[in-house]
Amino acid sequence: MNKITVKDFNLKHTLESGQVFRFEEVDGYYYINAQHKLFKVKQLGNKLFYDGASQKFINSYFNLNQDLKPILRKIVTDKHMHKATTKYSGLRLINQDPWECLIAFLCSSASNIPKIKQNLDLLSKHFGQKIFLDHIRSFTFPRCGALNNLEKIKASKTGFRANYIHQANFIITEEFLESLKLLPYAEAKEQLMKLNGIGSKVADCVLLFSLGFTEAFPVDTWMTKAMRQLYLPDQKNVKEQDMIQFAQNTWGKNAGYAQQYLYHYSRMNGKEEII
């Protein structure tokens, strides 16, 4: 078993904060499906045990080489952010594969986490390749271009999102996604939103979780509730753009990190996990 020492990292908070979907907990390990790998990770204190991937991959995937302290200093602007970052200390943004991330969040519209996970697992079963680790069997996520059968996409229970996925598969290339990294945030977002099924929220998820745009601030119904309650209580009919503006004015390039903590904090609020 491989082992590394980590700092300012909490595996559980990182995985369970809604940024990734294809993982499951078995025998104390998280088995994670990502980037054509099936690997497992377990955290004990500041030690991370892993298998099925290289150390280089683990470091890159969990963003472990980035110093979290300066980011936290910038996003703790009030008592709410203080609470969220204290309670979920060690939560990091994961570096996802852009293509996998885009399909995942195309599936996410008007849906929920268990169903998104089901969609991704079925798509992998229909289009991916078999993969093993220990006694766990799984399928890799299909590469860009491989989602070439509308009926199978529909059979993956994707509903009205099937056409979006099918179109994206033929329009998008790896090169296109990589090229977005070089653009300013607003232009990259504009490019993504030209695609069917990708609006402001989904675009921001892809930008934040897979393309390195840490200023992206995805606003879903949870974030709307949280922002209205915590920051914009007196304004009625607060628009998505208002919330994005507020976030980027307040937290700048770290708005995405603020979002991830706030999102997890507000979603966990009231339904604390039983330890």
Place this chain on the structure above:
DNA sequence: AGACAGGGGAGTG
């Protein structure tokens, strides 16, 4: 059992 909302977006007017 049947209605309804659930981590949006597109198409209308």
Place this chain on the structure above:
DNA sequence: CACTCCCCTGTC
């Protein structure tokens, strides 16, 4: 802008 529908699933 405001409104409706899109498909599927779990829940009440």
